[in-house]
Amino acid sequence: MKSFIKCIDCIEGMKELSDNSIDLTVTSPPYDDLRNYNSIIDFKEVIHQLYRITKEGGVVVWNVNDRIKDGSKTLTSFRQAIMFQEEGFNVNDVMIWKKVNPISQFFQPRYNQCFEYMFVFSKGKPKTFNPIMVECKSAGLEYKSTAKQITGDKDRIYKEFTINDKKVADNIWEFAVAQNKTEHPAVFPEELPFRHIKTWTNEGDIVFDPFLGSGTTALVAKDMDRIYIGFEIEEKYFKIAEERLKNKYNLFDLLEETE
Numbered sequence: 188m189k190s191f192i193k194c195i196d197c198i199e200g201m202k203e204l205s206d207n208s209i210d211l212t213v214t215s216p217p218y219d220d221l222r223n224y225n226s227i228i229d230f231k232e233v234i235h236q237l238y239r240i241t242k243e244g245g246v247v248v249w250n251v252n253d254r255i256k257d258g259s260k261t262l263t264s265f266r267q268a269i270m271f272q273e274e275g276f277n278v279n280d281v282m283i284w285k286k287v288n289p290i291s292q293f294f295q296p297r298y299n300q301c302f303e304y305m306f307v308f309s310k311g312k313p314k315t316f317n318p319i320m321v322e323c324k325s326a327g328l329e330y331k332s333t334a335k336q337i338t339g340d341k342d343r344i345y346k347e348f349t350i351n352d353k354k355v356a357d358n359i360w361e362f363a364v365a366q367n368k369t370e371h372p373a374v375f376p377e378e379l380p381f382r383h384i385k386t387w388t389n390e391g392d393i394v395f396d397p398f399l400g401s402g403t404t405a406l407v408a409k410d411m412d413r414i415y416i417g418f419e420i421e422e423k424y425f426k427i428a429e430e431r432l433k434n435k436y437n438l439f440d441l442l443e444e445t446e
Contacts, residue, residue, distance in 0.1 A: 194425040197397035200418035201236035210392035215250035244314025276308035375403035402428025
């Protein structure tokens with residue numbers, strides 16, 4: 188399969204993709220009418236199609252948030268997560284993107300909103316896991332302890348261990364909101380797809396974004412030598428993604444990659 192992007196409704200676009208063909212989906216769908224995208228989305232069908240096209244062991248990263256309606260959080264994000272689970276996906280993780288530069292809000296009876304959810308769904312057990320590692324502050328320290336035996340014997344097991352130099356990063360990621368230099372209202376920060384593409388795929392794998400928007404997922408996937416596929420229903424946003432790919436990679440005809 189070759190890389191391509193297409194101006195099309197994502198459900199119709201996914202119907203053109205083969206079963207079990209996508210390694211990783213990284214996307215942020217329009218959620219809770221927080222922004223007007225002039226389209227109504229059948230999320231149940233979107234999730235059904237995502238399950239069909241995802242490879243066994245493949246992953247879907249679903250970046251969403253909730254609006255406040257009539258003084259209450261809608262919890263739409265968790266309702267969608269349950270829909271993924273009911274479709275057959277495993278809820279592999281519920282991660283947090285903490286924005287280091289959130290927009291200050293007017294006074295209200297709640298603390299300033301500074302994060303979004305990154306639900307990580309998998310079709311079975313993830314087949315690839317290249318975790319981001321961080322330094323251990325206690326690296327090299329030696330510990331001694333005892334623990335109960337699994338067999339239930341009264342004698343405790345004596346253990347000695349040394350703290351490793353590195354450990355798997357936490358599931359709360361901190362990075363800034365993207366500086367939006369396009370007409371798209373919600374541009375992905377490149378760090379978000381970069382970290383997930385690194386974690387859940389290897390070079391040559393297929394990365395998909397059914398709500399491509401300004402094209403950040405495709406841009407980052409190409410940077411990382413992955414095959415990219417993206418669908419965007421709004422023509423004005425599709426043209427932004429198209430221009431960003433052309434300008435960055437001198438792709439004068441994006442169709443060349445599909446031939």
